[in-house]
Amino acid sequence: MGSAGSPEQTPLVDAAAPRPVTATGVVHAGRIFDLRSDDVDLGAGGQVTREYLDHPGxxxxxxxxxxxxxxxxxxxxxxxxxxxxxxxxxxxxxxxxxxxxxxxxxxxxxxxxxxxxxxxxxxxxxxxxxxxxxxxxxxxxxxxxxxxxxxxxxxxxxxxxxxxxxxxxxxxxxxxxxxxxxxxxxxxxxxxxxxxxxxxxxxxxxxxxxxxxxxx
The missing domain is CATH 3.90.79.10 (Nucleoside Triphosphate Pyrophosphohydrolase)
Known part of the structure; x- marks a missing residue:
């Protein structure tokens, strides 16, 4: 619990919080997983491009x-x-x-x-x-x-x-x-x-x- 008069702390739980993806594409289609590239709108943080492996788990x-x-x-x-x-x-x-x-x-x-x-x-x-x-x-x-x-x-x-x-x-x-x-x-x-x-x-x-x- 937060102390009196202070805001509550964010729960210690990973939370789903997707940012808008303005563009996406497959850089390489693999046998098991693909390499993807997303343009991501971070709001106040601007827009970034992130490449990542799209994996089935x-x-x-x-x-x-x-x-x-x-x-x-x-x-x-x-x-x-x-x-x-x-x-x-x-x-x-x-x-x-x-x-x-x-x-x-x-x-x-x-x-x-x-x-x-x-x-x-x-x-x-x-x-x-x-x-x-x-x-x-x-x-x-x-x-x-x-x-x-x-x-x-x-x-x-x-x-x-x-x-x-x-x-x-x-x-x-x-x-x-x-x-x-x-x-x-x-x-x-x-x-x-x-x-x-x-x-x-x-x-x-x-x-x-x-x-x-x-x-x-």
Missing amino acids: AVAVVVLDEDERVLLLRQYRHPVRRELWEPPAGLLDVDGEDARTAAARELAEETDLRADRWDVLVDYYTTPGGSNEALRVFLARDLSPVPEDERHAREAEELDMELRWVSLEDAVAAVLAGEVHNPSAVVGLLAAAASRAGGWASLRPADAPWPERRGG
Whole structure:
């Protein structure tokens, strides 16, 4: 609350506040996302041109087993020329697909696992200065294997992915030591540690509203 006689502070909640777009166009149409250019009217701030990636959004999954170990994958990421330790993740590139359904598909395809318990752990924008990509991180528990005859045939970067179970404490320590850099790993692992410390009270239902998702 603000002090007596002072204006109320702005709530600590990100708010939708679109500015008028006076012109827009696609600079480059990509396979997964486009590079767009918008002329934006900022009112008193004048007009600016902003280029950004128009992204469908994505999901990631912090997978936690009965021993409170998390499952991380080592995957090559060409833009940074590194193999990164990451949680299972994937694009929301099917129009209208439920985010939890997409997350369950990625979990099965990348790890041969299913989960009976799903919660929303945290939502974030990956790079809001240059992309509209919104990402939802789920917490998946109560795990079981996908039957052999239903397993996904991996390809491309997925072919040689290493899977490793790591204690949540060790995973968080790797993040804080600057050894793990994937944003979903950094955000998801720290969120999981904070939520567990609070008795998981911060978890939201798997179908919690997600207005930040493009078209959501």
